[in-house]
Amino acid sequence: MDTNPAPSSERSDxxxxxxxxxxxxxxHQSVVTRFPPEPNGYLxxxxxxxxxxxxxxxxxxxxxxxLRFDDTNxxxxxxxxxxxIEADVHWLGFDWGEHLYFASDYFEQLYxxxxxxxxTGRAYVDDLSADETREHRGTLTEPGRESPWRxxxxxxxxxxxxxxxxxxxxxxxxxxxARIDMASPNINLRDPVLYRIVHAEHPRTGDAWCIYPTYDxxxxxxxxxxxxxxxxxxxxxxxxxxxxxxFIENLPVPSRPRQYEFARLNLTHTVLSxxxxxxxxNERHVRGWDDPRMPTLSGLRRRGFPAEGIRDFAAMxxxxxxxxxxxxxxxxxxxxDVLNRTALRRFAVLNPLKVVIENYPQDAVEEIxxxxxxxxxxxxxxxxxFTRELWIEREDFMEDPPKKFFRLAPGREVxxxxxxxxxxxEVVKDVDGNVTELRCTYDxxxxxxxxxxxxxxxxxxHWVSTAHAVPAEVRLYDHLFRNPYPGxxxxxxxxxxxxxxxxxxxxxxxxPSLAGLPVGQTVQFERLGYFCPDVDSAPSxxxxxxxxxxxxxxxxxxxxxxxxTT
RNA sequence: UGGGGCGUAGCCAAGCGGCAAGGCAGCGGACUUUGGAUCCGCCAUCCGUAGGUUCGAAUCCUACCGCCCCAGCCA
Numbered sequence: 001m002d003t004n005p006a007p008s009s010e011r012s013d014x015x016x017x018x019x020x021x022x023x024x025x026x027x028h029q030s031v032v033t034r035f036p037p038e039p040n041g042y043l044x045x046x047x048x049x050x051x052x053x054x055x056x057x058x059x060x061x062x063x064x065x066x067l068r069f070d071d072t073n074x075x076x077x078x079x080x081x082x083x084x085i086e087a088d089v090h091w092l093g094f095d096w097g098e099h100l101y102f103a104s105d106y107f108e109q110l111y112x113x114x115x116x117x118x119x120t121g122r123a124y125v126d127d128l129s130a131d132e133t134r135e136h137r138g139t140l141t142e143p144g145r146e147s148p149w150r151x152x153x154x155x156x157x158x159x160x161x162x163x164x165x166x167x168x169x170x171x172x173x174x175x176x177x178a179r180i181d182m183a184s185p186n187i188n189l190r191d192p193v194l195y196r197i198v199h200a201e202h203p204r205t206g207d208a209w210c211i212y213p214t215y216d217x218x219x220x221x222x223x224x225x226x227x228x229x230x231x232x233x234x235x236x237x238x239x240x241x242x243x244x245x246x247f248i249e250n251l252p253v254p255s256r257p258r259q260y261e262f263a264r265l266n267l268t269h270t271v272l273s274x275x276x277x278x279x280x281x282n283e284r285h286v287r288g289w290d291d292p293r294m295p296t297l298s299g300l301r302r303r304g305f306p307a308e309g310i311r312d313f314a315a316m317x318x319x320x321x322x323x324x325x326x327x328x329x330x331x332x333x334x335x336x337d338v339l340n341r342t343a344l345r346r347f348a349v350l351n352p353l354k355v356v357i358e359n360y361p362q363d364a365v366e367e368i369x370x371x372x373x374x375x376x377x378x379x380x381x382x383x384x385x386f387t388r389e390l391w392i393e394r395e396d397f398m399e400d401p402p403k404k405f406f407r408l409a410p411g412r413e414v415x416x417x418x419x420x421x422x423x424x425x426e427v428v429k430d431v432d433g434n435v436t437e438l439r440c441t442y443d444x445x446x447x448x449x450x451x452x453x454x455x456x457x458x459x460x461x462h463w464v465s466t467a468h469a470v471p472a473e474v475r476l477y478d479h480l481f482r483n484p485y486p487g488x489x490x491x492x493x494x495x496x497x498x499x500x501x502x503x504x505x506x507x508x509x510x511x512p513s514l515a516g517l518p519v520g521q522t523v524q525f526e527r528l529g530y531f532c533p534d535v536d537s538a539p540s541x542x543x544x545x546x547x548x549x550x551x552x553x554x555x556x557x558x559x560x561x562x563x564x565t566t
Numbered sequence: 567u568g569g570g571g572c573g574u575a576g577c578c579a580a581g582c583g584g585c586a587a588g589g590c591a592g593c594g595g596a597c598u599u600u601g602g603a604u605c606c607g608c609c610a611u612c613c614g615u616a617g618g619u620u621c622g623a624a625u626c627c628u629a630c631c632g633c634c635c636c637a638g639c640c641a
Contacts, residue, residue: 012580038641073640130639137637141568144637175639185569187637196639215641239570239636261571263634268577274641316589318579320572323634327577330590340603375603406601415599449599460599527600553601 013319015053015260019061019230028229031063034101035089036219036233038070039081039203041274042289042296043088045310045331046265052314053262054232055094066226067096071104072218074202082203084289088297093307099226103218104204106225110213111165113221113251114176114194118157122250123194124150125160126177133175136182137190143183144190150179164197167210171197176211180246188243192216220244224253231257234264235321265317266325269479270295271486276493285497286480292534292545293480293501303477304522304532304547306342309335325485332548339522339530339547344372344379347417347462348510348525348544350474352391354437354466357422360388365465369448370418384511386419389466391509393527396461397438399427404557406458408438415460417526421446462526469509473543475534476503508544515542522547 022028033054037047058065067089071077089096117123126149128136138144152160161176163169176195184190194217199210223231231244237259244259265272272295280286280294289296292303300310313334317326347370366386373379396407396414408414413423426439445452449460480501487493510525517523522532530547537543549555 036641040641070641076640126639133639134637139568139637142637143568172639177639187569190637193639198639212639214639219641233641235571236635237641241570263572316578318589320579322572322579324578327590330578333590336602345600371599374600404601417599419599456599459601462600524600524602527602529602550600550602555601557601 011315011318014321015230015232015262015319016057016060018260019057022229023061030229031058031061032066032227032229033058033063033232034066034068034223034226034228036068036070036103036222037085038073038076039078039085040073040076041081041278042084042298044272044274044277044295044297045267045270045300045313046272046295048092048297048310049265049314049317049319050232050234051089051092051094052311053319056314057230057232063229064099065094065096066099066101066228068101068222068226069103070215070219070222071102071202071204072212072215074198074200074212077203079203084298088301091301091307092297093311101222101226102204103213103222104202106218106222107205107209107213109225110218110221113253114161114213114217115158116251117178117194118154118161118176120250121154121179123157123176123178124152125157125164126150126175126191127173130172133193137187138182140187144187146182147177147191150191161195164195164211165209167199169197171199173197178217178243178246180243186239186242188216188239189246192243216240216243217247220247220257220259221251221253223257224248224251224255227255228257229255231259233259233261235261235323236264237261261321262319263321263323266323267295267331268325268328268484269481269486270328271481271493280480285494292475292477295480301520302535303545304530305335306338306522309338312338327484328479336530336548336551339524341375342373343522343524343530345370345374345526346511346514346523347384347464348472348474348508348514348528348531349391349393349462349464349469350505350508350525350528351394352507352509353394353397353435355390355392355422355440355463356437357388357390357440357442358425359441362388364388365467368419382513384418384513385465385468386416386463387465387467390416390463391466391469392416392438392461392463394435396459397424397435399435405554407461408459413443413457415446415449415457416442416463417460418449419447419463420444420449421451421457460527462528464509464511466509468512470512470515470542472508472510472514473541474505474508474531474546475543476505476546477501478503510542510544517542524550 035054055065126147136145175193177191180189182190195211198212238261241259290298290302313331367383368386369381370384371381401409420442422440422442424440428437430436478501481496482498483496486496517533519533525531529549531544534543534545
């Protein structure tokens with residue numbers, strides 16, 4: 001059934017080359033990576049790139065990949081996010097087995113290492129305020145100045161740190177800093193903060209702590225504790241690497257991980273910033289974190305994107321160190337590729353127009369056999385009821401069609417998919433001149449969709465029997481942002497929101513077999529696109545989300561104004 | 567004007583001194599009971615620019631240009 005090999009086998013990139021070389025040279029016996037999200041939001045397609053990279057490398061080199069939450073800032077982190085992240089990584093198709101960790105698991109060890117740094121003269125408690133610290137830091141071109149507290153005796157530092165931990169001081173009153181070099185051209189080395197006082201409830205440790213390690217002090221050491229061999233992160237952490245290495249060199253850590261950076265994913269018509277995504281949710285521009293327009297994994301899932309398509313996409317775009325913006329069409333291609341192979345075909349009419357087949361028996365109901373997936377014979381077939389009155393797509397009829405429109409028109413014969421050829425004889429209109437009904441005749445000898453005389457209509461239409469049709473709501477989705485580069489040229493991002501990103505259709509009809517379709521199963525509505533039931537569905541009132549349209553040559557012609565005239 | 571990175575087609579991306587992979591998009595055409603899918607063609611004399619080294623450079627050297635990141639007690 002799976003005829004299309006995912007483009008993932010002999011893939012290589014600079015990271016895989018490094019890993020391969022380290023294994024070959026014997027530097028490492030096996031590779032250990034990790035995906036380290038901060039639980040302060042939902043995972044998005046950018047994280048998927050990192051997940052596929054880290055879990056993918058571990059898989060390919062027979063190593064392992066840990067899921068480790070970087071939960072060092074209780075102010076922003078929540079259990080809800082932890083839960084969603086675990087669910088999303090699993091959904092994407094990866095498993096960390098026993099290796100679920102939290103940076104907060106290491107708080108005690110980290111604290112001991114902080115003491116070690118104080119004892120070796122490499123850390124001190126600073127009483128400067130946040131503002132004063134900033135002033136002392138210097139600028140990009142000027143060196144910083146040393147804090148007056150920089151050379152406190154170790155005993156005093158030890159005492160102060162213990163009292164910080166004990167809760168004797170308020171938020172921001174003091175910090176623990178590394179004593180490195182206030183004149184370093186790399187600002188990260190100008191005595192970075194190791195611990196700050198934050199009296200806040202932590203989702204995991206509760207109120208056990210009121211001092212929390214910073215990212216820099218926690219990340220590398222957590223890697224070392226877990227025996228991570230290759231710590232892969234995004235480009236903006238390059239400047240932190242010397243600091244990462246400094247801790248590894250100056251602490252009695254159990255292993256020596258190395259950090260490597262790659263370019264994060266950017267997508268056209270999309271924003272991948274947790275800050276902005278949070279705003280979209282809070283300001284009700286979308287239905288929530290899992291809105292089908294959101295680039296979150298939960299949104300893409302609700303939209304009907306298969307995990308396999310996202311994985312294929314990640315493999316397709318590769319990994320490099322150059323900043324880039326991938327066209328969202330590439331994601332769509334990967335998704336269509338999977339769905340074309342796997343999605344069951346169904347009939348659904350979004351914008352109905354009634355067709356009456358005048359020479360078809362009044363009360364007859366025929367069970368027409370229709371193929372479930374022409375790409376996959378093993379998917380079998382189903383029966384669709386055919387009767388004298390049908391719904392067809394309003395767009396499939398034109399009273400006065402332009403040259404390249406070859407669907408239904410007065411006097412013209414078309415094929416009703418899997419059923420019969422029908423010819424339009426009469427157009428019924430209301431008082432305003434709107435077409436309300438088509439009177440047609442069918443050719444009984446064309447049952448199944450082919451004529452004994454070999455004639456072939458230029459078009460095939462989908463249809464649903466009016467007597468059997470299930471009413472449904474269908475939600476059409478388009479880019480959340482209309483501009484390919486939202487917020488470019490100094491514009492406010494929110495000005496670029498696409499006002500038509502969601503269109504709700506309430507007068508749709510779907511074939512009976514679609515009534516109980518489970519949420520999560522994406523099907524193809526023939527000739528229209530891929531759709532999946534939404535969680536908003538009620539037993540008697542199904543709601544479908546449009547995942548993606550099919551590629552549409554006619555729509556393209558129309559957009560180009562090249563359909564010609566009559 | 568400090569430090570760290572990056573510049574190969576509209577987009578992503580191989581290339582690791584021997585004379586420009588692949589994918590997406592686009593454009594032609596074939597086929598078609600989805601204007602879908604599939605198939606077959608076309609799409610960089612050139613690799614940010616200018617010099618240099620070499621028999622030979624996208625790959626090495628030099629200079630210049632452009633873009634991104636860093637001055638959170640965020641990650």
